[in-house]
Amino acid sequence: METLVVDRVVAGYHEGIDxxxxxxxxxxxxxxxxxxxxxxxxxxxxxxxxxxxxxxxAGRVAFGxxxxxxxxxxxxxxxxxxxxxxxPSTFPHMTVDETLLVGGWTIRHDRAGLRRRLAHVxxxxxxxxxxxxxxxxxxxxxQLRMLSLAKELxxxxxxxxxxxxxxxxxPRVAGEVYELLVRSRELGIxxxxxxxxxxxxxxxADYVYLIGTGRVQREGPRGAFAADLGEIVRExxxxxxxxxxxxxxxxxx
Amino acid sequence: MDPTLLTQYVLAGLVIGGIYCLMAxxxxxxxxxxxxxxxxxxxxxxxxxxxxxxxxTAWLGPQRWALALPLAVLTVAALGMLVQRLLLxxxxxxxxxxxxxxATIVTISLTVLFRNLAxxxxxxxxxxxxxxxxxxxxxxxxxNGSRVVAFLGAxxxxxxxxxxxxxxxxxxxxxxVAQNRLGALAAGINLSRIDMLAxxxxxxxxxxxxxxxxxxxxxxxxxGALSTVKGFEIIVIGxxxxxxxxxxxxxxxxxVESLGSVLISPSFRDxxxxxxxxxxxxxxxxxxxGEQAREA
Numbered sequence: 001m002e003t004l005v006v007d008r009v010v011a012g013y014h015e016g017i018d019x020x021x022x023x024x025x026x027x028x029x030x031x032x033x034x035x036x037x038x039x040x041x042x043x044x045x046x047x048x049x050x051x052x053x054x055x056x057x058a059g060r061v062a063f064g065x066x067x068x069x070x071x072x073x074x075x076x077x078x079x080x081x082x083x084x085x086x087x088p089s090t091f092p093h094m095t096v097d098e099t100l101l102v103g104g105w106t107i108r109h110d111r112a113g114l115r116r117r118l119a120h121v122x123x124x125x126x127x128x129x130x131x132x133x134x135x136x137x138x139x140x141x142x143q144l145r146m147l148s149l150a151k152e153l154x155x156x157x158x159x160x161x162x163x164x165x166x167x168x169x170x171p172r173v174a175g176e177v178y179e180l181l182v183r184s185r186e187l188g189i190x191x192x193x194x195x196x197x198x199x200x201x202x203x204x205a206d207y208v209y210l211i212g213t214g215r216v217q218r219e220g221p222r223g224a225f226a227a228d229l230g231e232i233v234r235e236x237x238x239x240x241x242x243x244x245x246x247x248x249x250x251x252x253x
Numbered sequence: 254m255d256p257t258l259l260t261q262y263v264l265a266g267l268v269i270g271g272i273y274c275l276m277a278x279x280x281x282x283x284x285x286x287x288x289x290x291x292x293x294x295x296x297x298x299x300x301x302x303x304x305x306x307x308x309x310t311a312w313l314g315p316q317r318w319a320l321a322l323p324l325a326v327l328t329v330a331a332l333g334m335l336v337q338r339l340l341l342x343x344x345x346x347x348x349x350x351x352x353x354x355x356a357t358i359v360t361i362s363l364t365v366l367f368r369n370l371a372x373x374x375x376x377x378x379x380x381x382x383x384x385x386x387x388x389x390x391x392x393x394x395x396x397n398g399s400r401v402v403a404f405l406g407a408x409x410x411x412x413x414x415x416x417x418x419x420x421x422x423x424x425x426x427x428x429x430v431a432q433n434r435l436g437a438l439a440a441g442i443n444l445s446r447i448d449m450l451a452x453x454x455x456x457x458x459x460x461x462x463x464x465x466x467x468x469x470x471x472x473x474x475x476x477g478a479l480s481t482v483k484g485f486e487i488i489v490i491g492x493x494x495x496x497x498x499x500x501x502x503x504x505x506x507x508x509v510e511s512l513g514s515v516l517i518s519p520s521f522r523d524x525x526x527x528x529x530x531x532x533x534x535x536x537x538x539x540x541x542x543g544e545q546a547r548e549a
Contacts, residue, residue: 051439053438072443073438073439073441074438074441074442074443074444077439077440077441078441082439083439084439085435085436085439087435088433088436089433089435089436089439090433090436091428091429091432091433091436092432092433093428093432094428094429094432098425101425102425102426102429102436102437102440102442103440105422105425105426105440105441105442106440106441108422148436151436151439151440152439152440155441
């Protein structure tokens with residue numbers, strides 16, 4: 001079980017515009033690390049850098065002893081890092097079964113092992129077990145999100161990167177998603193969770209980072225955030241400008 | 254109308270339709286996986302014809318045409334993978350944004366390059382290898398043996414292609430990349446390798462069409478130009494991104510051209526397909542199997 005260390009990473013999509021400004025954080029194995037912060041703080045960008053979709057301009061990303069910032073995403077996946085993006089990660093013309101097979105791509109040569117893993121995933125997601133031969137286009141938004149998560153759990157990663165897993169979901173379904181993340185931790189998987197649902201994310205987290213404009217502004221165990229969580233939620237929705245006056249942001253999603 | 258003659262023309266239409274299918278499936282397959290259109294498809298067809306011609310005239314001898322066919326296909330596929338790695342891969346580097354304009358410029362430049370390369374290497378002449386097989390008697394009808402070989406070759410290749418796409422791990426990876434690149438990336442699939450293979454397979458199908466038709470039509474530097482146009486006609490008829498659409502569209506175009514030639518006039522052979530195209534666009538703008546564009 002490896003620890004993920006992000007060390008003073010600078011990254012952005014366009015020249016001269018840095019989204020991450022020397023961000024450092026650590027995600028420990030077998031625990032849930034939540035990253036919260038307002039829109040545009042760089043939360044999704046952080047996960048893209050960790051999975052290798054975006055190369056950092058400076059800084060270091062290490063997984064255990066190994067520096068991984070030069071590796072391709074498929075190489076990182078083989079090291080045990082899995083990524084559940086915010087958008088759909090499933091395939092419209094495939095069945096649920098086929099989607100999970102794709103999830104098992106990196107362990108495809110071990111046929112017996114793969115079959116065991118698939119059976120285990122269906123135990124974890126009983127709702128999907130009845131839909132094996134169903135095309136993913138007919139699934140509900142909640143079921144698709146579950147499938148995206150299930151697909152990445154097939155290989156039993158040691159670190160799961162999760163981007164806004166409950167955005168747009170009904171509260172009851174969102175609750176099921178958070179339960180599954182807790183269950184993943186029980187299975188020995190470390191989770192790096194990026195979320196706008198601050199209260200829920202902090203509620204299941206072991207350690208929390210609050211980030212803004214590409215750096216960590218505050219960090220600590222869950223308990224340290226309990227007292228002023230309401231304040232943080234309000235600020236993330238409204239935003240605070242340097243003069244201290246609250247100002248409207250363009251919506252929160 | 255004499256039924257024997259009609260049957261003959263229907264058969265001729267099906268034979269040419271099978272070859273059209275190869276071109277169209279290749280185009281739509283590359284588009285599905287890489288989200289780019291390969292405008293140089295006809296040039297890979299042309300190269301397939303040249304490789305086949307050179308193999309059986311200079312090296313293997315005309316009797317071993319059956320051995321030359323797979324070699325020609327593999328040569329074109331390898332050339333395609335090289336082109337993909339050197340010229341197209343850079344456009345996918347870094348972010349997942351796609352740059353269609355870049356792919357269009359590169360592949361159109363390739364058509365110019367390959368045609369002129371053919372002139373430099375072989376001159377502006379037209380070549381034709383000897384017929385692959387003696388005429389086959391089908392009932393009262395004699396059918397040109399090379400056409401029969403071309404049809405059977407196309408059928409075998411299309412069957413093999415369907416088998417790989419539907420039944421193998423490689424096929425699963427290809428389908429996943431075609432349906433959601435980010436989802437495939439998250440699954441740990443090496444996208445650049447899949448793109449390279451997809452391009453190789455796609456242009457390999459065009460090369461196969463060229464090699465199979467080498468004795469039927471002539472081999473010359475511009476021979477691919479019309480086949481690219483035909484390929485796109487079929488894509489529009491069948492619907493972009495639809496493999497069944499490409500197959501049905503290919504046979505439909507072959508039949509329409511062939512029957513139009515005999516029932517109306519052979520001088521307008523290439524016009525009938527466009528008539529079909531216009532009719533279809535008026536009635537069903539997405540093509541037979543096409544989907545309406547979806548945002549997000």
